[in-house]
Amino acid sequence: MKEDEFARNSKLVAIAQSLSEGDSTEKLLELIISEALSFANADAGSIYIRSDRETLHFECLVNRSLLLVRGGTSGVPVDIPDIPLSGEVDGQELHFEAAAACRNGETRLVQEGMSDRQQLYSGAKFYADLIGYEIVSALSIPLSVSDSRVIGVLQVLNAVDGEGQFGPFAEDMIPWIESLASLAAVAIYNRQRLDSHVAKHEQVAHQVQRRTLELETVIDDLQTRNARLQEENMIDGLTGVNNRLAFEDAFKIEWRRAERQGYKLSLLMFDIDHFKEVNDTFGHLAGDQCLRIVSHLIKSAFNRSADFVARYGGEEFVVLLPYLELDSAILCAERLRAIIEAYVIEYTGSEIRLTASVGVSCVQPSSDTDATQLIKLADKALYSAKDAGRNCVRSIAAQ
Missing domain, CATH: 3.30.450.40 (GAF domain)
Incomplete structure (x- = not known):
């Protein structure tokens, strides 16, 4: 034993x-x-x-x-x-x-x-x-x-x-x-x-190596932060789409590119009809939800990489459409108008239905053309849609 x-x-x-x-x-x-x-x-x-x-x-x-x-x-x-x-x-x-x-x-x-x-x-x-x-x-x-x-x-x-x-x-x-x-x-x-x-020893060695590149790291970090801040400044906090500042920057870039390459720019300007009544009837939280849903519908409808969707202000949205002729832009606007009209928003047991008025413009950018003309024409067409009773599409092409 x-x-x-x-x-x-x-x-x-x-x-x-x-x-x-x-x-x-x-x-x-x-x-x-x-x-x-x-x-x-x-x-x-x-x-x-x-x-x-x-x-x-x-x-x-x-x-x-x-x-x-x-x-x-x-x-x-x-x-x-x-x-x-x-x-x-x-x-x-x-x-x-x-x-x-x-x-x-x-x-x-x-x-x-x-x-x-x-x-x-x-x-x-x-x-x-x-x-x-x-x-x-x-x-x-x-x-x-x-x-x-x-x-x-x-x-x-x-x-x-x-x-x-x-x-x-x-x-x-x-x-x-x-x-x-x-x-x-x-x-x-x-x-x-x-x-x-x-692991700690390897980490220390890695940190020593990083210190030799500290200046570049700091610069890269600052550039990344600046880019992130700039991106945050370009996004509408409520809807998650681009804001007006982002649109204005993208519009300037796209205008110059279209002028060089010789293609047309179309612009859609949307306005949710009688939106004040939604806020007055259901409350501003319901209005915010409506804006989020409408922005999602617009983004889903325009998913080309060149399309640029933005909230222009209040209940107004814009979509910049490079390479698109006026007739095609009108068809896109009418399709989206119909989608918004058919969509039923459910909010705390209530059903909210919306319609939208849309103005469409199309311009061939050139050195002789004022860049703001595209926006002015779309805005004018939007007011024409409102005067026509709302929930419709109106268009104006550059002369």
Whole structure:
């Protein structure tokens, strides 16, 4: 008996030496499982690492009889959900063996078959479902460091007897496997700390490198912030479309481009009819919702990369349409007018229906043409649509 004890103790010393030589976390986890299986004469094992206060994360699995390795350095990753430490999923109490060992800091032993509730979400359950691997016995041991903090769980499955059959774990073997788990916990904890120190060292080196480019970084950052601020200044906060300032800038650029390349510009100017009545009847929040929906309808209707949609002010919107002749622009305006008329806006149990008046203009930009003419003509056409009774499209082309 003492000889067996001496042999096991010597084996633990050898294992401790092997664990101290691991050069990566992945290799260390795989080594721990392999040593645990050899020490316990078991068929399969897994390691779960505590990822936060609420879950255990599957890290590595070794199965001798199935010649499987998942995780570690030689295995491929496998998508197994984290195990909740609470023991509950959607209010239903579940008996996760690994989670219970981690939560209570005590070894859990199953000797007569592992139920679905005991292994749910675990690596064992994954392979049991996948290929019908039967779990006869299971030993779930918390990986605890010196301050009694549990950093994970070592789970050893299916002790193998002299005839190669799965059976229960020998009771006198369990304390030795727990001792191995203690060595493993220290090795994992030290490796985690080392990895953290290495990461910090690499971070410092990276920061030193960054300092040599500090001036360029600051300049790039300022340029990015300025661009973001400029973009924010160009977006209407209520509707999310471009605002009038953005339209004026885009209009100047598009006008000069059209003048150089010789294509026409069309402009649609929309005004929601009787919008004041919407605010007076349903409130300004309802009015805001209407503006958001109308802007969405306009954006959805004009989705060419060259089209430019903007809120011009109040309940008025504009759409700049490069390369479009007047007839085509009128058709687009009529289509959108019909969409707005047919759309029913539901707001706090009420139905709000809107219509829009649309003015359309088209100009061939040139050095002899005033750029504001396109806007003036669209505005004039819009008032013509209002004078005609609203909910219609009117157009004016440059002479």
